[in-house]
Amino acid sequence: MLIVPQIIANKEAYSKALAKRNFDAAPVFDKVIALDEKRRATQTKLDTVLADSNTFSKEIGMLFKNGEPQKANVLKEKTVQLKETAKELSTQLTSVQQQLETLLYTIPNIPHESVPDGHNxxxxxxxxxxxxxxxxxxxxxxxxxxxxxxxxxxxxxxxxxxxxxxxxxxxxxxxxxxxxxxxxxxxxxxxxxxxxxxxxxxxxxxxxxxxxxxxxxxxxxxxxxxxxxxxxxxxxxxxxxxxxxxxxxxxxxxxxxxxxxxxxxxxxxxxxxxxxxxxxxxxxxxxxxxxxxxxxxxxxxxxxxxxxxxxxxxxxxxxxxxxxxxxxxxxxxxxxxxxxxxxxxxxxxxxxxxxxxxxxxxxxxxxxxxxxxxxxxxxxxxxxxxxxxxxxxxxxxxxxxxxxxxxxxxxxxxxxxxxxxxx
Missing domain, CATH: 3.30.930.10 (Bira Bifunctional Protein; Domain 2)
Structure with a gap:
């Protein structure tokens, strides 16, 4: 199976090589790269939300310790919202990853340079x-x-x-x-x-x-x-x-x-x-x-x-x-x-x-x-x-x-x- 970094680095060469198989790789590679960009963007959003949630959790503890329950409760509500957002992003990320993997499984191996041209x-x-x-x-x-x-x-x-x-x-x-x-x-x-x-x-x-x-x-x-x-x-x-x-x-x-x-x-x-x-x-x-x-x-x-x-x-x-x-x-x-x-x-x-x-x-x-x-x-x-x-x-x-x-x-x-x- 080809992996995304290989495809990004060798898109033109791989497309030309796969043409020997009568496989039109260019549109498939474009979909792979687009899905990978979506995966990385979703992962970045999820990482940010999780980081904010962790930060708020620490701050909540400190606020309760310092006798500021009202501020702590406000942050708790924000944390609940962040957890819901993280759950949605995790679901999106899993879906994108599955789509990407499914697409990668449809791409055949790159033929060796000695493979002759031919249809059958x-x-x-x-x-x-x-x-x-x-x-x-x-x-x-x-x-x-x-x-x-x-x-x-x-x-x-x-x-x-x-x-x-x-x-x-x-x-x-x-x-x-x-x-x-x-x-x-x-x-x-x-x-x-x-x-x-x-x-x-x-x-x-x-x-x-x-x-x-x-x-x-x-x-x-x-x-x-x-x-x-x-x-x-x-x-x-x-x-x-x-x-x-x-x-x-x-x-x-x-x-x-x-x-x-x-x-x-x-x-x-x-x-x-x-x-x-x-x-x-x-x-x-x-x-x-x-x-x-x-x-x-x-x-x-x-x-x-x-x-x-x-x-x-x-x-x-x-x-x-x-x-x-x-x-x-x-x-x-x-x-x-x-x-x-x-x-x-x-x-x-x-x-x-x-x-x-x-x-x-x-x-x-x-x-x-x-x-x-x-x-x-x-x-x-x-x-x-x-x-x-x-x-x-x-x-x-x-x-x-x-x-x-x-x-x-x-x-x-x-x-x-x-x-x-x-x-």
Whole structure:
């Protein structure tokens, strides 16, 4: 979240930068500055009234002590009036502060200078590609037909139990799913990420802390009776573990990983591009999160990208990396790299990971700081990435590894699965 002093000091530069997102910041910034001026003026009036009230209270005591009750009673009446005025000003101040905070929550993060111009995903910039697309035998099937053929994922059973977008994994499908989770976690912990098991529901403060609220409120499942939200990603509970903390410089960087199911409403999506595992309401994902000193965060981002590349290389899946353009980058991110695996049977790219640097945007919301070597409190930078999201990785494995004999399991997963083929 941007803060008012930043906006005042960088209004023109921020407006220009946010234009990359197709966000018209100038009128919003004008409202922010006007509300802040009103807030400060109201605060000044309130401080003056409270100071006068305190002064009168002291004088009343002295007047009674000196035997001047009439003068004391006159001041008491003025004090009563001042208290009423202070109450009104406090109410006004709270209202203005809430309006200002609500408005600040609507402003997206400032994109990094390297973010390309563009309006949608067609304008994203390909920065890397690796792996050969396999040549499949005639009659190759998309993963939803393979899932039915080998009885490893039941989409209709999920509809019976819950609804569309909640598949049931069966037999070797369930074991392959579990193998991927274990493999991803092992790779992450071996790279220095500490593993956490976190709640799958979060409170409103956590949603605001990492920026899902209010921006993604309509995409999150809400538990009305308890005022809780089902998590859309492990990023939310993992990052919020540190909400409000003042870290010591020696504690940084903090590197976390965790597996959770993820829940997203994804309303209004239809067609072949969302069939099967392409888009789900519930899916599994292993996440990595980093908390860094600002000067180290972009090197950390590159390290995270390199880490995800090693996983995909071991899985021997053809993939590419995109730098997201201003019109496609997420609300909270300053810079995002998307990983996409090529689905040979569908002849299309499927997003399997986003790796992002949020700079201080989340830290401002989280009030997450560290004490530097000079003893000064500084905001940290936060980063996160998928390592990896399971559904489309699984779709890529089923489609790219299919043969007339069956589906071959990638060599790196065989020790985790306990089998080499789905047939």
């Amino acid at each position: 995903d067609e304008d994203n910039e390909e920065v890397y590609k690796e792996g050969d697309v396999p040549i499949l035998a005639k009659g190759a099937l998309p993963h939803w037909e393979l899932a039915n053929k080998y009885d490893i994922i039941d989409f209709e059973l999920g509809v019976k139990i819950t609804g569309a977008g909640f598949p049931v994994y069966k037999g070797k499908g369930a074991r392959l799913q579990r193998a991927l989770i274990s493999y991803f976690l092992d790779k992450n912990t071996a790279a220095g990420y500490k593993e956490y098991q976190v709640p799958h529901l979060v409170n409103e403060s956590s949603g605001y802390g990492t920026g899902q609220l209010p921006d993604k409120e309509g995409q999150m499942y809400y538990v009305t009776g308890d005022d809780l939200y089902l998590i859309p990603t492990a990023e939310v509970p993992v990052t919020n573990m540190f909400r409000g903390d003042l870290l010591q410089e020696a504690e940084l960087p903090i590197c976390c990983t965790g597996y959770t199911p993820c829940f997203r409403r994804e309303a209004g999506s239809y067609g072949a591009h969302v069939r099967g595992l392409n888009r789900l309401h519930q899916f599994d994902k292993v996440e990595i999160v980093r908390i860094e000193k600002p000067e180290n965060s972009y090197q950390a981002l590159e390290d995270m990208v390199a880490h995800v590349k090693t996983i995909l290389k071991e899985l021997q899946l053809p993939y590419r990396i995109l730098r997201l353009c201003g019109g496609d980058i997420g609300f909270t991110a300053a810079l995002t790299y998307d990983f996409e695996v090529f689905s040979t049977a569908q002849d299309r790219w499927l997003e399997i990971s986003s790796v992002s640097n949020f700079e201080s945007f989340q830290a401002n919301r989280l009030k997450l700081r560290y004490k530097d070597s000079n003893g000064k409190n500084q905001l940290v930078h936060t980063l996160n990435g998928s390592a990896l999201a399971l559904p489309r990785v699984l779709a890529g494995i089923l489609e790219n590894y299919q043969t007339p004999k069956g589906i071959k399991i990638p060599d790196v997963l065989v020790p985790y699965c306990g089998f080499e083929w789905i047939d």
